[in-house]
Amino acid sequence: MKISYKLIQQYIDCPLSPEELSEKLTMAGLEVESLEKRGPDLSCCVIGQILDINSHPQADRLTVCRVNTGAGISTIVCGAQNMKPGDKVPVALPGCRLPEGMVIKRSKLRGVVSEGMMCSEKELGLSEESSGLMILPADAPVGRDIVSYLGLNDVILDIDLTPNRGDCLSARGIVREIAALTGVRPKKMVVDFPEQGESIENLVSIEIRDPDLCPRYTARVISNLTVAPSPRWLRDQVESFGLRSINNVVDVTNLVMMELGQPLHAFDYDLIQGKRIIVRRAQDGERIITLDNIERQLTSRNLVIADANRPIALAGVMGGANTEVSDQTKTILLESAFFDPVQIRRTANEFGLHSEASHRFERGVDPEGVILALNRATQLILSVAGGCAAKGVIDRYPRVFIPRVVRLRLPMIQKVLGIEVPPDRVIRILEDLECLVAQSDEDTLEVQVPLFRWDIEREIDLIEEIARIYGYDNIPTSLPGGAPSPERKIPFKDIEARIRNILIGLGFCEAINFSFICGQILNLLSSPATGSSCLGEGRVRLQNPLAEDHDVMRTSLIPGLLENLAYNQNRQIDNIRLFEIGRCFFSSSNGSLPEEKAMLALVMEGTREPRSWKGKPAPLTFFDLKGVVEALMVGLKIDNYAMTPAESRWLGSSQSANLMVGDKVVGSLGKVGQSIMEYFDLDKEIFALELLIDSLVSSEARRGIRPIPRFPSVSRDLALVISEEVPYREIEESIREMRIEILEDIQLFDLYRGAQIPAGKKSLGLSLTYRSSTRTLTDQEVNKVHERVINQLSQKFSASLRE
Amino acid sequence: MIEQLKKIQTEATHEISAVEDLGSLEDLRVKYLGRSGLLSQLIKQIGSLPADEKPLIGKLTNETKGLLEALWQEKLAQLKQKAAEQGDEKIDLTLPAYSFFVGHKHPITQIMEEACSIFTRLGFSIAEGPEVESDYYNFQALNFPKEHPARDMHDSFYISDDVLLRTHTSPVQVRIMEKSRPPIRIIAPGKVYRRDADITHSPMFHQIEGLLVDTSSSFSDLKGILTVFVHQMFDPQTKLRFRTSFFPFTEPSAEVDISCVMCRGKGCRVCSNSGWLEILGAGMVDPEVFKAVGYDPEKYMGFAFGMGVERITMLKYGINDIRLFYENDLRFLRQF
């Protein structure tokens, strides 16, 4: 809501400067977003003193004056007669643009050079008519600019109102607030005009068919008026509220709406068929062309103003073109009504028609203010458009509103706010807000709330009013006591923090991507060619995405990370390691809400370590990815995990594995396949991991500390030549199956193919560590066991020992 | 034998004092003092000496051994000292490092963790709720009736007529209160969604919600808690300003401003010359919300607050474009 500071001064003697006022309003909940200077652009118009007046050599009706403008003496040719030497007048110097658009230049008038122009009130835009120059008081300071001298500057306050304060959508509402905040009483508005001729009851009949949707409807008829452009003052005022001037009649209805908060509508009376106004629900299929020239198809959900035959307005939202006020209009019917807020909101939303009127009706207007607004508008129309007002007002008020009475227990104020506000202060605040207050006992007030305050219904609403007028700043600061609340720990929040710490230690940066992605990408990820994630499928789709490629809630974090990877690669960044922790969304068959799963994903590309002068770093392989998973599991103290070759491909690559914890698949890892690389326009080898965080939560090993070994270990190496077909895991498992008590660890330290090794075979170098927790092992003992291992392997895999 | 002893002593003394490195010194120790060194060989011969010579030779041998050992110890210490002073190897210390890859937490995470830790110290625990919410939890239970203009403040993404992406973290309040009884002190960090995208609005962003419910807790306690938070999150000189606002689920409601972190309140571009920056919304829990979760509004009082994490992060680091958070440009992420 925009409002002019000068206009405010017309309604109340506000003792605050625009800056102080906006601070005060802001603190009280009427947030002033900006203060915008506004005023006539009269930058080169100053106060001048006429030194002498001489007749013009060429023209009898002109004079040539010498004028002191402060900066020097100017010669000015003048056509006015009402001045004398010594008078002080406004002087527009060359360069000045007057409100009517004229730009003052140094020019010759009938042979005499004129260096400016002395102005009348009309020329300065200060009045509609004036005769002769504007003579300023004798003490006006020569040379001062006229705008500041006359106080023509104005400031527009742009107030961002919260939805509960519909009562402040008008100058009157804001003035009420200022009154409550400053203790200054608003000026009284006097509405007085003559009524003439016929009684309105003879001119029109009005009927409300749906009083639930229209509790009150009032009207006046004004005949014989002239629709014309608005006079300047009206235009200025309408524009100061940020509205566009249309014509004198419409401008008055708009001005009164901005003044009093009551939307009004003027119909061309002669176009109302049957001279009847019926407020009713529309019939299904009925049509109306609204003032914006769009035809609207109506249903019984909509409330219309109709005449004898057809709808002539969408009630409270927009008028109809069929009864629009035009240049030809001679007689108008002026409507001032109260419509049901919810009904207006529904209709406005349904048609996407949000007008200043619907905005106010939606928030509730003052049902007791409709007549005042009607009369105020009538008075103004008579003064700017002429005509005469028919006798009387039609006031249909089938559903009368009774002001609410709310009980306020004074001790509650301290309980809620933490400070005691003296009762007389409480009463004063409420009365300043135009409540009627009665004290029923020492601790209790009965507060009658004015009808325009739809937001005050309960005791707590009154306490808020007291708090905001008393000032939040005056409420002290304390810390809550009371019993500690029981700790509610979320285990996976904890795990997420640990995962982050481990991964940043491994050189990964954390990414955050939008939760909605392009459905097409998810199709690609789960197509038969690329395989599928083990983590879930069903999609959750947005009804109203902001962009087409943000239409589905993600079921995987991988697409976001690959997009980030491409983004960074395109900016010449290499060795990209990114991870993200976030939720994925899967439609669920039971329950109305989708299933949300906390997931971790990471991607990595480039080399094992940063490039340096030490030598060329090795490129990343699948086994580096395995190393990351291992570090993660160790850091999370998860013992029972395994990475097993996946039966189906993940991300379209054969290098893909499942991450198992216990016997549950909790994630996938692998190389990113070609089709996906192409989709994201990537060309370097990328390795990725995705897992379900929830399934890690309960997997942490709950074990006590293992004792530190007290006896030395013994290591024995062996080199096996074995068929390529045998996966490493089988070898390790077959050793472990022997359940050798003193076998502590198996390590693969060499893998070799090529010269000296037959085709189809590979050579593995294994180092076995033996240790007993009760004694130092002897060589003999170890040799015996080691021998058994070798035998087992050579028998089971027909492996041969290599020297 | 005495001759031999003397010869050993002379030669050893000479050689030990001449030696310049630890390796050669060790060789000398083995040569003279080792298990099968020259002295040991000599000692072995003592047994075969005539009985009357034994004591004297034994004594002399021990003396020599003691002497040489002392000499060796001294030299060892000397050489170790020297080695320590010189370093083992001369290198060009100005060569660049063999670097490691260093990871970084996202700035949003860092600020969330910081905020959570401040509130945890104040006795709050962390809570969560779904990001896809029902209309009931996101709006109705929070006193946003259907068809109410208050809903205009939240432009929502819908999954169905009744299911939407939560527009704030406030539904967590309701879920927690439904599940437990006061006293309650929780904060709920998480993602929220609104249909809005420009340089200061992102369709997805993060909020931290706070809720405290007890038999007595007042607006002044709310002011206190938030003052502690702001002073720890920014700095203790930061001023706070509570001004009246409106949220359907709190009454009285406040918008909380802090003195501008850029200009210290003098007025600048960031604070649109007001000297103040809006950072969070707060208020006393509206009785309607208590009714919705089955709490007696006559018995319990509480307050709630919510803040935008992006906003705080942008202010702390002087970031002026919210989109930087979601581009995940490593040149951005590596600065945190």
Ligand SMILES: [Zn+2]
């Ligand atoms: Zn500033």
